[in-house]
Amino acid sequence: MxxxxxxxxxxxxxxxxxxxxxxxxxxxxxxxxxxxxxxxxxxxxxxxxxxxxxxxxxxxxxxxxxxxxxxxxxxxxxxxxxxxxxxxxxxxxxxxxxxxxxxxxxxxxxxxxxxxxxxxxxxxxxxxxxDLSFFGPDRLNSKRTLTACEMEAQRDREHFKRVLAATGPNGLQNEMFESMARQGAVSQLVVSVKRTGRAVTSAATAPSERTAEFAFLQFPDSPIEPMKGSAQISGNEAHAPRIEVRNKSGKPVKYVEMGWIVSDPSGKQYMAGSLPSADADLVLPPGKTARLLQETTLNFSSKGQPVNVQKMVGFVNQVEFEDGKIWVPNRQNLDNAVLLKVLPPSAEEQRLTDIYRKRGLQGLISELNKY
The missing domain is CATH 2.60.40 (Immunoglobulin-like)
Incomplete structure (x- = not known):
């Protein structure tokens, strides 16, 4: 019943x-x-x-x-x-x-x-x-999300297996210590989003709006090159972010996601989120450019206090080709000093560090050997 x-x-x-x-x-x-x-x-x-x-x-x-x-x-x-x-x-x-x-x-x-x-x-x-095959209606774009997570998982497992092969159990243990320290040090940013207009929370007291340009981290193996981008900044609000990108690969691209880092006036950096391509019918041919844009206002805070935006950095976080294959940054890209400070670990890296905490070094090695 x-x-x-x-x-x-x-x-x-x-x-x-x-x-x-x-x-x-x-x-x-x-x-x-x-x-x-x-x-x-x-x-x-x-x-x-x-x-x-x-x-x-x-x-x-x-x-x-x-x-x-x-x-x-x-x-x-x-x-x-x-x-x-x-x-x-x-x-x-x-x-x-x-x-x-x-x-x-x-x-x-x-x-x-x-x-x-x-x-x-x-x-x-x-x-x-x-084998990366998929079952389901995919109403929520689950295929892309789960495939990207799996690509990150394969990347991170291979990284830790290489560390184990090159430096032995002690080296793997040190890598776990570093990963857990990074996870504990990542600054948490609360981001509220309003689809149109300005956020109410700070509009009355915010300083005059200005145009801020994105700086970009460039990854040599990325199929997408960020060209230029900007957002309207007013205190702890960012309005209407937009980034122009170029497909430098040899295959058509149907989805691009840019990671977004903001810095406050003291220079402290936070992962603000991502700027995805919103056009469901996007097909970006090789060599062509497209604009990623959102008619939104984002409000940033940390520990209940507003985080005023001084600078912005963007990087290519995910690309889906027309054939369904996914590109994500490799570990060499993620070793960038800026990303190490702000980028949260993948779901797989969190899972592996949890295994280390609960089952110790031998438990982690046994888990890595399953793949």
Missing amino acids: LLSATTLLAQDAAIPQAAVSFNLPPNSPLSVSGFTMADSRATARGAALALDLHMPLTLRNDSGKRIHGVTLRVVSQEVTLGGKGSVTYPSLNVGPGETFPVRIDMQLMRPSQITGGPLVQVDLDGVLFQ
Whole structure:
């Protein structure tokens, strides 16, 4: 039996398992072995229900291939603001017949007057396999996201395996120490985004707006060359960022993502996020240029205090070719002194350092030897 919003009109009520539906196609490589609702609750807020979801799931690999990434789409109402979410799990290594845990922790909104059907539906958006083949409707561009994560994972595993081969266990241990130190030293920046106009938080007190130019880190092997770029800066706000790029490869490109670093007046640097190509129909032929732009205002803060923008640095973070292949920066590119200070580690590097913390050096070596 599926429970609808009409059965949960109390001010605060637990969400039962029967209120959740899993929409997996008949040929899905995944099945649900079990799940609980933990302390998931539905709370009435005027004419809406706030669904606070905390759902541990166990999924099973029913395919004949190893799974390296999964994205689930979670929906309470398709057209309601706040009615959809997703969870992505990269850096997996799940063999055929094996199970693995995932969690859905999010808050969704749903109009309380909607009757019938489940409160929450969980869809499979995509599964990435070890051979980089993909299954799923890909409504959230999961194929690109999971493939890029897998390329980063392969890059970082190979890096640590090279360190082990060249310098032995002690060298690998020192590399782990350095990685954990970098992770602890990365400055956290809170970025709020407004799609049009200026952010309200500082517009009244911000100084006059100025045009700031991007400086660029150039990677020799990058298929994309950033040419020029700018944003309108006012205190801790950046408005309408735009970057012109050129395809210097021999293949058409359909997606470009630029990393974005900002510096405050003291020279402290922060990773501000990324500037993706927003045109879904982008095809950038070899030798041609295109503009990446966003009609947004970004507001930067750290530890509750505004971070005024003094300088900006951009770098090519990800490229997808028309044939679906993905380029990401190599470890030599990431050894740049600027990036080492601000770039968060990949999901795979975080996973490997977690293994080192929990299982020690031999546990890490055993994990690397699986690949």
